[in-house]
Amino acid sequence: MKIEEYLSAMKKRCSRRKYTNRPIDSKYVQQLEDSIALYNKESGLNIKLVIGSGAELFSGFRKSYGLFVGVQNYIAMIGSKTLPNRMEKVGRFGEKIILEATAMGLSTCWVGTSYDKNAAKELCEGNEELDCVIAVGYSDEKHSLKERMMEYGTHRQNKSKEALIEAEEHVPEWFKQGMDAVYLAPTARNLRPFVFEYKDGQVTASTTVPTETAMIDLGIAKLHFELGARVGSWDYGNGSHYYFDDKWKDGDI
Numbered sequence: 001m002k003i004e005e006y007l008s009a010m011k012k013r014c015s016r017r018k019y020t021n022r023p024i025d026s027k028y029v030q031q032l033e034d035s036i037a038l039y040n041k042e043s044g045l046n047i048k049l050v051i052g053s054g055a056e057l058f059s060g061f062r063k064s065y066g067l068f069v070g071v072q073n074y075i076a077m078i079g080s081k082t083l084p085n086r087m088e089k090v091g092r093f094g095e096k097i098i099l100e101a102t103a104m105g106l107s108t109c110w111v112g113t114s115y116d117k118n119a120a121k122e123l124c125e126g127n128e129e130l131d132c133v134i135a136v137g138y139s140d141e142k143h144s145l146k147e148r149m150m151e152y153g154t155h156r157q158n159k160s161k162e163a164l165i166e167a168e169e170h171v172p173e174w175f176k177q178g179m180d181a182v183y184l185a186p187t188a189r190n191l192r193p194f195v196f197e198y199k200d201g202q203v204t205a206s207t208t209v210p211t212e213t214a215m216i217d218l219g220i221a222k223l224h225f226e227l228g229a230r231v232g233s234w235d236y237g238n239g240s241h242y243y244f245d246d247k248w249k250d251g252d253i
């Protein structure tokens with residue numbers, strides 16, 4: 001997908017927690033499968049798209065956080081326990097898939113806790129771990145009352161963009177654009193548990209709160225930065241560096 005399409009999907013995306021029973025168009029199922037196959041190869045993860053049995057994970061299951069209705073399909077973010085940087089990869093590649101799904105007109109939501117993890121565990125083989133799922137499907141344009149309540153609850157948490165930046169010197173335009181994109185990144189409970197530091201012309205990104213999903217959040221945020229700044233790539237790891245490269249020349253990523 002073109003960089004412009006990722007950026008416009010980023011602006012459009014928001015978490016949706018109520019889904020209709022319309023099945024995902026088969027051409028989009030195929031496109032999602034193709035992306036997943038590609039990203040599994042690139043990352044070493046074992047991401048799986050599950051069509052039609054979302055109810056097993058979400059119905060009748062109650063938790064204080066998350067009020068999901070009508071989930072039919074989901075993406076299981078699975079990887080081997082020994083895979084280096086697994087959680088960060090889950091964030092990066094899951095968010096890439098989410099932005100592509102958004103461009104297809106699909107609704108999504110990252111789900112770290114409010115689902116029946118045991119019901120999904122059978123998708124794991126041997127030494128694998130399921131870190132998160134992503135609900136995916138169609139939603140009504142209008143947000144339901146329950147959805148608006150959830151949005152009110154989480155969006156009240158209002159960490160400013162400035163609070164995510166550490167810089168003692170003037171920052172270049174590409175860094176600002178990167179941070180604008182970071183600000184659009186979803187995070188668990190909207191906590192934004194990270195900081196991006198600009199120092200001596202170098203950028204690093206680190207977590208600030210040791211939550212269970214902080215490395216997934218960081219992976220998502222680093223992808224957003226990369227798409228917004230468009231001058232380089234990241235090393236994996238907490239506190240790792242951003243380095244310049246010219247992969248951005250042709251507009252495809």
Ligand SMILES: Cc1cc2nc3c(=O)[nH]c(=O)nc-3n(C[C@H](O)[C@H](O)[C@H](O)COP(=O)(O)O)c2cc1C
Nearest residue numbers: 014015066110111112113114154186187188189190
């Ligand atoms: C790693 C991760 C885990 C999440 N887990 C849940 C969850 O268990 N239940 C839920 O309702 N929302 C969950 N969310 C969605 C966030 O609450 C949501 O992204 C955040 O409030 C920002 O809102 P937005 O996505 O509409 O921009 C999760 C998000 C992320 C990134």
